[in-house]
Amino acid sequence: MSDKKKNTPKLSFNSMWIYIPIIAVIIGVSLFNGGSMGQKKLSENEFSQILRENDIAKILILNKSYAEIFLKKSATEKDPHKKLTSSPFYRQGAPLYTYNFGDLQNFEETIREAKTKYQLDFDTRNEPRTSILDGIFNFLPFILLIVIWLFFMRRMSGAGGGAGSGGQIFNIGKSKAKLFDQDTKVKTTFKNVAGLEGAKEEVQEIVDFLKSPEKYTKLGGKIPKGALLVGPPGTGKTLLAKAVAGEAGVPFFSLSGSDFVEMFVGVGASRVRDLFKQAQQKSPSIIFIDEIDAIGRARGKNSMTGGNDERENTLNQLLTEMDGFGTDTNVIVLAATNRADVLDKALMRAGRFDRQIYVDLPDLHERREIFEVHIKPLRLAEDVNLEFLAQQTPGFSGADIANLCNEAALIAARNSKNAIHHQDFLDAVDRIVGGLEKKNKVITPKEKEVIAFHEAGHATVSWMLKYAAPLVKVTIVPRGQSLGAAWYLPEERKIVQTEQMLDEMCATMGGRAAEKLIFDKISTGALSDLEKVTKQARAMVTVYGLNDKVGNVTYYDSTGNDAFVKPYSDSTAKTIDEEISKIIEGQYQRAIEILNLHKDKLSMLADRLLEKEVIFKDDLIKIFGERPFDKKETNNENNTIIEE
Secondary structure, eight states: OHHHHHHSOOOOHHHHHHHHHHHHHHHHHHHHHTTTTTOEEOOHHHHHHHHHTTOEEEEEEETTTEEEEEEOTTGGGSHHHHHHHTSTTOOTTSOOEEEOOSOHHHHHHHHHHHHHHHTOOOEEEEEOOOOHHHHHHHHHHHHHHHHHHHHHHHHHHHHHOOTTOTTOGGGTTSOOOEEESTTSOOOOOGGGOOSOHHHHHHHHHHHHHHHOTHHHHTTTOOOOSEEEEEOSTTSSHHHHHHHHHHHHOSOEEEEEGGGGOOSSTTHHHHHHHHHHHHHHHTOSEEEEEESTHHHHBOTTSOTTSGGGOHHHHHHHHHHHHHSSTTOOSSEEEEEEESOGGGBOHHHHSTTTSOEEEEOOOOOHHHHHHHHHHHTTTSOBOTTOOHHHHHHHOTTOOHHHHHHHHHHHHHHHHHTTOSSBOHHHHHHHHHHHHHOOBOTTOOOOHHHHHHHHHHHHHHHHHHHHOSSSOOEEEEEOSOBTTBSOEEEEOOBOOSSOOHHHHHHHHHHHTHHHHHHHHHHSOOOGGGHHHHHHHHHHHHIIIIISOOOTTTOSOOOOOTTSOOTTOOOSOHHHHHHHHHHHHHHHHHHHHHHHHHHHHTHHHHHHHHHHHHHHSEEEHHHHHHHHOOOTTOOSOOOBOOOEEEEO
16 A cells, blocks of 8 residues: 555646646637637628528627627528538537627618518527636736746745755745765765874864763863864865764764855745754754855945845854854854855854864875875876875875876876876876867977977076976976976975075076077066066065065955055055066076076077977986085975966
8 A cells, every 4th residue: 555655646846837738728629619619700791691691590799899690500501501510610509600790880780771671580689798718818917927936936945945845935944954864874984084184183073072972071071062174175174074974973964055045035044043953953963064154254344235134144143053042052063164264253263163173285295195095996007106196296185186096097098008107197297287288289480499498498597596496397398378387396395585485586587588598589478477476576575574675564464354455655555566676677687697607508408398398307417417405305395387
């Protein structure tokens, strides 16, 4: 019996749309069968002829607008009328013709004159008639409005209803959180999270709180209300939350900050209330809100919206639920964002998010661990060196490394290899960082020569400067938007001194300096170089206080409230512009001097680039010799690409 009920199809609102045209056709056919279907409209001449031949049995005038003509039984046997009476739509005793007469008085006068003149004996009657179809047409606009309103309400409630809501409009204020419990086992654990040792320790303690709370409460401690995961995109914030869901063994509610947003007023706050109500019923439990900045932005920033802004109402309800009256339940809130600077201070305070866990980009050791996780499903060749790959990927996040491993597998498969080789990983690095190789890009020999000297200028200046980053390779193969690139692996630095920044700027200006020195002309190819050095010079003057004339001041506001405020006078702005230009021009002249001293070696390097298109550190050693200030051990962290 239960199986029959289970298999019985239910008529949903969407399936009803299939039957509406069928029902309309059936109603229309029935109406026309009972009405004018099968009747012929008469012209004035045809009506006059039937009238003269005395074939009419009765004329029924309807609604003073048209007449239905009933013929005598003997007349229906005549040839002109027999075709109509033999029609399948004709019913015995029904009118055979209709006649639109125009003016009623003239029509009645015509009938009286014809009766007198031709001695006719038919009956004439006036009769009002209301058609069902006319009634439907009268109410049709209202019916359509109701149907459209129901359709859109169902679509919105279907998008806004919670689990098991069935798309009912009354569930639009229900929470859209996905529940993970013992019935929906999450397979991700802390073993799947490589690196992030500090962050893992923090969230593991939260899991321990829920598994054995008496361990902490017996000493008078309280379970934290919440933890905020902060860090750049792709560093593993959501992955950590998945690991918590897999390890905690308690109900885990997961949703995004945008899930609270709806076009109806009050829906966001209603969903917050429903979310915490469900979590309290299943406590101890965890709520995870990804991208919380969608609803957690600081209030009062936009004066145009006033005090009734829906997002602010949602945030106010979230603040109340996290720490207000009657919120002493065992519900821990985890949240993740990469925009912690825009969050409301009331949301960030202790008692709501007691802990802020910073999830940073992985270092050298952590990158190796991440590689070890992502290469497990891959078929690798013996020449793959994970330590070297970790060194070659500074600045990569965990998501970038996952993408790199996948790209290497695709490159190997594209070349019909049986395993992924080390070179495939290096090609994948080039593909991700530099872009797709443009094999069909048409470059004239003159342009290629300019590009070669430009990139050789970068390589030469960086090789001759103590604090410039060690060179990895130089290429003039077009990739993405760039026509060539010089790749460096700068050593890890917690602080940067003035000399180090100036050497980096000088190496960056080496490309344009080489063009000027060799061709006595400059090109537009140094756009990215100029953009980089201008940002560095501006940071030296206005942020880090590294300029003697402007002094030990900074105009940087870490709160981000200076977007529409200039924190210095016009005279100071003029000084800042002059100092930025002086710094950049000084390093440009310095690069020209260095290249002038090694002009012959610059030409040799450019010729080798034109010949091989890609050269490595070994090629520079052959031309310039070993760098006297190279360190034996360096930790490479921030990847810098100087593009043509």
